[in-house]
Amino acid sequence: xxxxxxxxxxxxxxxxxxxxxxxxxxxxxxxxxxxxxxxxxxxxxxxxxxxxxxxxxxxxxxxxxxxxxxxxxxxxxxxxxxxxxxxxxxxxxxxxxxxxxxxxxxxxxxxxxxxxxxxxxxxxxxxxxxxxxxxxxxxxxxxxxxxxxxxxxxxxxxxxxxxxxxxxxxxxxxxxxxxxxxxxxxxxxxxxxxxxxxxxxxxxxxxxxxxxxxxxxxxxxxxxxxxxxxxxxxxxxxxxxxxxxxxxxxxxxxxxxxxxxxxxxxxxxxxxxxxxxxxxxxxxxxxxxxxx
Numbered sequence: 001x002x003x004x005x006x007x008x009x010x011x012x013x014x015x016x017x018x019x020x021x022x023x024x025x026x027x028x029x030x031x032x033x034x035x036x037x038x039x040x041x042x043x044x045x046x047x048x049x050x051x052x053x054x055x056x057x058x059x060x061x062x063x064x065x066x067x068x069x070x071x072x073x074x075x076x077x078x079x080x081x082x083x084x085x086x087x088x089x090x091x092x093x094x095x096x097x098x099x100x101x102x103x104x105x106x107x108x109x110x111x112x113x114x115x116x117x118x119x120x121x122x123x124x125x126x127x128x129x130x131x132x133x134x135x136x137x138x139x140x141x142x143x144x145x146x147x148x149x150x151x152x153x154x155x156x157x158x159x160x161x162x163x164x165x166x167x168x169x170x171x172x173x174x175x176x177x178x179x180x181x182x183x184x185x186x187x188x189x190x191x192x193x194x195x196x197x198x199x200x201x202x203x204x205x206x207x208x209x210x211x212x213x214x215x216x217x218x219x220x221x222x223x224x225x226x227x228x229x230x231x232x233x234x235x236x237x238x239x240x241x242x243x244x245x246x247x248x249x250x251x252x253x254x255x256x257x258x259x260x261x262x263x264x265x266x267x268x269x270x271x272x273x274x275x276x277x278x279x280x281x282x283x284x285x286x287x288x289x290x291x292x
Contacts, residue, residue, distance in 0.1 A: 017289045021051070022107055023058060024281040026099030028228035028260025032060045033107050036085075039071035045091025047289055052089035058287060061227045062097060063087040064104050066113065069122040082108060083122040088223030096125035096169035098231015102138040102279035105130035110281055125169025133276070142235050142273040143169055147243045152197045154204060157189035163204065164240050168273070171202035171222075172236035179208045182218060187226040205233045207240070215241060216257035228260030235273045238265040 019041065022033045032051045034041065043051075043065065052060045064086055070079030084104045086097045101121060108114040109132070117132045129141045151162035154175050163175040173193065177185070185206055193202055201222040207215050217237050219230040238254040250269040255262060263277040 018286055019289065020286050021058065021284070022111075022281055023060065023283040023285075024103040024107060024279065025260075026102050026229065026231065026279045027258055027263060027277055029062075029099040029230060030060045031062050031064045031097075031100055031103050032058050033064045033066070033104065035066045035111070035113070037066070037068050037071075039067045041065070043087075045087075048087045048091040049089070050289060051287065061089055061221065061224050062094070062100055063089070064097075064100055064107075066104070066108065072122070074124065075122050077122060077127060078120075081120055081122045081127075082113065086123070088221070089225075090223040092223040093124070094170055094223070096123050096128075096142075096232055098140060098142060098168070098233075098235060098275045099229055099277070099279075100231070101128055101130060101140050102231070102275075102277060103281070105132075105138055105140070106279040107281050123169070136278070137276055138279050139274050139276040140231070142232065142275050144271045145169075145235055145239050145273050147236075147239050149243070152194045153192075155192040157186065164243075165197060165202070166236035166239050168232040168235045168239075170232055171198055171200065172205060172233055173198070173202050174205045174207055174236050174240040176240075177206050177208060179210075182206060182208050182216070185218065187218065187220050191220055203230060203233050203236070205230070205237045205240075207237045209241060210257075212245070213241070213252055214255045214257075218259065229258040229263070231263065231275050231277070234258065234263045235265055235275055238267075239273065242267065 048063045050057045067083045069075045069081040069083040072083045086094045119130045131139045145168040148165040154163040161175045163173040166172040204220045207217040219233040234256045254265040266274045
């Protein structure tokens, strides 16, 4: 059974905007979801910050809005698809989210907004396909990610490393750290990146290699801070391992341990990444937003 939550702001701050929502997560990377078929709700950055606030709002790492693709000006593909409008917790727009798209697909299925074992979803990073597996996990196509052999500095507090940029529909920088170093990293400190290389910032993965195809990591997400998991970051970490090892096999599966669980990544013969993991909807309810 799902929980049902009704959140209200104090009487003096109430508006007439009451939205139905769902709450879900993929390896504890959590999201608030709303349906806005015609694209009429037009949530502001402040609305997203309120919804994602863990004390004043519902609480989440990100916000997912389901809009029919024909109502999204930036989309020029098939109009009848659902478009995943993804925002970071600070209200900023993002191109793609690997955990989010699995949660988005699971929610569409549970709401009878989609049917079948394969769903096509429109995103700012392009068309993505999600497949429901027999064991209940979901696999999401993540496009063909790219990696740069040219390293770039990453500074956290007083420590500086060299990381490798990766593009998984959004920008990443992968940093290799020691196994003893990873749990001691203070990811609340200011993060500094090369602003020429990353003018809009980037997600940064701190990665420890445990085996030939097994890593564990922590991640700082742009516009959010440290999260328990990051699907595109997991792909970036596996791509970095694959490239540094000079591998090109499409048969190998990579395992990534994140604080919120474990995800799997594979690459097909064309280099497209496939991300596999759980997606859970945990609550539904209504929330009244404060006046803009």
